[in-house]
Amino acid sequence: MTERPLIVAEGLRKVYPKGVEALRGVSFEAHPGELVAVRGRSGSGKTTLLNLVGGLDRPDEGRVEVDGRQITELPEAELLGLRREVIGFVFQTFGLIPVLSAAENVGVPLRLARVPAAEREERVRVLLSLVGLADHVNQRPYELSGGQQQRVAVARALANRPRLLIADEPTGQLDSQTARQIMELLRVLVRSEGVTVLVATHDPGLIGLADRVLELRDGVVTRVG
Ligand code: ADP
Numbered sequence: 001m002t003e004r005p006l007i008v009a010e011g012l013r014k015v016y017p018k019g020v021e022a023l024r025g026v027s028f029e030a031h032p033g034e035l036v037a038v039r040g041r042s043g044s045g046k047t048t049l050l051n052l053v054g055g056l057d058r059p060d061e062g063r064v065e066v067d068g069r070q071i072t073e074l075p076e077a078e079l080l081g082l083r084r085e086v087i088g089f090v091f092q093t094f095g096l097i098p099v100l101s102a103a104e105n106v107g108v109p110l111r112l113a114r115v116p117a118a119e120r121e122e123r124v125r126v127l128l129s130l131v132g133l134a135d136h137v138n139q140r141p142y143e144l145s146g147g148q149q150q151r152v153a154v155a156r157a158l159a160n161r162p163r164l165l166i167a168d169e170p171t172g173q174l175d176s177q178t179a180r181q182i183m184e185l186l187r188v189l190v191r192s193e194g195v196t197v198l199v200a201t202h203d204p205g206l207i208g209l210a211d212r213v214l215e216l217r218d219g220v221v222t223r224v225g
Pocket residue numbers: 016017020021022040041042043044045046047048049
């Protein structure tokens with residue numbers, strides 16, 4: 001039996017204003033429980049690809065299917081719902097809310113999803129333990145190291161049990177040892193939570209942990225490994 005792919009991207013083309021062709025016909029699939037790395041130099045189109053797959057932007061040509069849904073055709077309101085329920089995002093700059101504690105940051109998506117308080121608190125506790133921050137629940141982002149902040153961001157991205165985690169250079173601001181720990185955390189999460197991870201990185205040292213590597217050059221996939 002072949003399992004249905006979680007991501008199907010076909011013939012993606014993206015042209016930005018002023019005519020920059022960021023993607024020139026990109027196709028790939030990712031299966032449930034896979035960790036897929038997208039590598040390529042700065043400007044090769046990684047962020048553009050992740051944004052199209054995550055429904056943050058729309059392609060000029062081609063289509064994206066996530067978890068059986070044609071996201072390229074969804075109206076904005078449904079896209080918003082899909083982004084909240086099916087996809088979790090992690091960014092290079094962490095994106096935590098400075099005035100909120102680690103626990104409150106992780107709880108934000110659960111509040112938006114109107115999860116009742118008791119259940120929310122339990123889920124937050126489990127998530128922060130999962131990322132190794134059980135002893136830091138009440139600290140604010142500025143009281144945490146960069147690696148710890150990114151762990152909070154990963155926990156937050158997983159709050160609504162997404163099927164897909166999209167991480168755009170999640171280790172770009174971290175030293176190499178901390179970067180490695182975050183990648184290993186993603187690796188563990190793929191197994192324990194059954195989530196599929198699509199991660200952009202240009203760090204060759206981190207590529208080894210991926211199940212598959214998609215190599216982008218000037219908006220074209222040059223290698224699938
Ligand atoms: P990467 O993430 O691999 O560094 P990007 O997807 O950010 O690559 O960028 C791919 C190309 O598209 C680059 O040439 C970049 O300058 C261009 N680009 C990205 N975003 C925009 C934008 N909003 N407007 C115009 N050009 C853009």
